[in-house]
Amino acid sequence: MSTASDIQSLHKDHQDHFKSQQTKDVNYRIKSLKKLKAVIERKEQQVYQALASDLGKSEFEAFITEYNVITGELDKYIKKTNSWSKPRKVRPSLLNFPSKARRYPEPYGNTLIISPWNYPFQLALAPLIGAVAAGNTVTLKPSEFSTATSQLLQEIIDEAFESQHVKVIQGDADVAKELTSLKWDYIFFTGSPPVGKAIYQAAAKHLTPVTLELGGKNPCVVHESANLKVAARRIVWGKFLNAGQTCIAPDYILAHSSVKNQLVENIKTEITNFFGSQPKDSPDFPRIIRKEHFEKLVEMFKNEHIITGGAHDMEELYIAPTLVDEPQRDSKVMENEIFGPILPIISYQSQEDLINWIDSYEKSLGAYVFSNNTDFEQWFINRFSYGGGVINDSIVQFVNERLPFGGVGNSGIGNYHGKKTFETFSHLKGVVHRGTWLDIPVKYAPYSGKLNLIKKALNWL
The missing domain is CATH 3.40.309.10 (Aldehyde Dehydrogenase; Chain A, domain 2)
Incomplete structure (x- = not known):
């Protein structure tokens, strides 16, 4: 189990790595995802063995509900991350004429993912893939109850990533409490509503945005x-x-x-x-x-x-x-x-x-x-x-994957799956690009005599 000192040291390493701007390089992200896929494919049988050990899952069920979901996500993200990372055009406002408008996907920064025991492979790696593709660092805290899969996740992550980029921290509720006491740029949690509320309270101290994938009586x-x-x-x-x-x-x-x-x-x-x-x-x-x-x-x-x-x-x-x-x-x-x-x-x-x-x-x-x-x-x-x-x-x-997955009210906040996971871990920064070849003076002081002109122009728009 990691100590508070270990956790704080890792947190600092991730902050420094993100500040280096390396994770913003799209090629770096795609290379990391390709390496993760290669490691997972080498360890396919170990994935089935771990899930059988933790939950008694058959190989068929483990493949359909966990392994295949993740390899499919990796294939999609390796193919799409480059295009999803590009600025997105939006229609400019005529009030800004002449101008262009763009939304720039940018990573939040240092992210924390806390995953559950019921689908311990899939529900740990699906958000992690989106977070990495979006350009974040990731600290993953898997469940202490699915011990075989959590240990395998640690081995996979250690082999696929630099420790300052993505790292697994194992431990119990005390470790989770220590992790959530730190300032993160985004927290993604999957689990029960009571624990989700505690995560939300901890995040609120730093105004950290969250996705909470919870549950309910369906x-x-x-x-x-x-x-x-x-x-x-x-x-x-x-x-x-x-x-x-x-x-x-x-x-x-x-x-x-x-x-x-x-x-x-x-x-x-x-x-x-x-x-x-x-x-x-x-x-x-x-x-x-x-x-x-x-x-x-x-x-x-x-x-x-x-x-x-x-x-x-x-x-x-x-x-x-x-x-x-x-x-x-x-x-x-x-x-x-x-x-x-x-x-x-x-x-x-x-x-x-x-x-x-x-x-x-x-x-x-x-x-x-x-x-x-x-x-x-x-x-x-x-x-x-x-x-x-x-x-x-x-x-x-x-x-x-085209139906974003998530709850409402007590069953959760936010959603993910497919492209939506990339967007969940991205801030879409809006930027207006103004031209300089025309500069209409009506917006500048002094304003005397301009109000009626502005009203007519707004009605026309």
């Missing part, structure tokens, strides 16, 4: 018009991927009372189709990250009516895909975001029922509707505020 509404077989399959996939430890996973189902029973049967069938009659033996069903989280999850479904699942094994950190029937609003399973393989299902009859349930929570990071009724779909989109969502699927909003 509703999943199944309308009476829905294709129930497809809905069940897509809900089971989105919910039980990574054993439910996904910030945008469906957190609870609100199913119309006329289709609820059939939906339940379809969900039970799909769980078996995905993971067999004994999910514990499936190579495709991951494990819970640690004992403390396991115990918290098991407490959630005690004394609840379990439709299917409920089996658990502390030694293996295994909890079966579990469907909970009609929990009360004040129950433990409905109190906060679940973040595990537990899925409550609640019946509703009217839109008012949906409003009462969904509005009883803070704004969520995701929301999902299964329906073949376009009026209902539009009503839902317009009525509720949430970070992003999908009609007739779950969690796939994350896949489209």
Whole structure:
């Protein structure tokens, strides 16, 4: 674990490196990204081994949700960083005639990224790639709970970058507290709302801008018009991927009372189709990250009516895909975001029922509707505020890089993905370039007799 002295020394090294202007060289950025990609590709199997060690992920799931996301981002950034870094023309104001106007992307400077344990490879490197491409230095603090992946990240970063450019600092909450006590030019945090609020408070002392990727209790509404077989399959996939430890996973189902029973049967069938009659033996069903989280999850479904699942094994950190029937609003399973393989299902009859349930929570990071009724779909989109969502699927909003990803209200501040990550880590500096061949004197004092002329000119514009 790094000491306060180590952290402060690294922070000073990064400040000095940024002041040297080296990171503003686009070729330097692209060269760094190419080296990172080469190191990651050499260590592909080690990535899968680390994710299996930390979360029990299969190689397929690790590739689709983590490794391939990062190599794809690197390919895009290596290709696009040069063009994204160029000044962007905007239409000039006639009030400045003759002139041109530009927005100049410039790096913020020294950035801090604090990443979580649930997708420990992807959620650490995706913002890091954008920060490097934008010309910043990066200090990355990965989660202390995904130990194998955090150690591998440190090895990858040490091999790919100069330490004064990008560096990993490992440690617990005390290390995070020490890091956030320093003055950064940008902080990017992915984690829970309570910790996000603490990060925000620390950043406010230095007026440091932040991106906070948090979470929430994501509703999943199944309308009476829905294709129930497809809905069940897509809900089971989105919910039980990574054993439910996904910030945008469906957190609870609100199913119309006329289709609820059939939906339940379809969900039970799909769980078996995905993971067999004994999910514990499936190579495709991951494990819970640690004992403390396991115990918290098991407490959630005690004394609840379990439709299917409920089996658990502390030694293996295994909890079966579990469907909970009609929990009360004040129950433990409905109190906060679940973040595990537990899925409550609640019946509703009217839109008012949906409003009462969904509005009883803070704004969520995701929301999902299964329906073949376009009026209902539009009503839902317009009525509720949430970070992003999908009609007739779950969690796939994350896949489209052209849809900026982020929360609203309690579920987060700011967004990223694709080009948006570059922009998140860039200050777009506006500059007007005035010509000197004409200098209209009306703006200069003395102003006597000019007011009516100015008013007429502004009305004409």
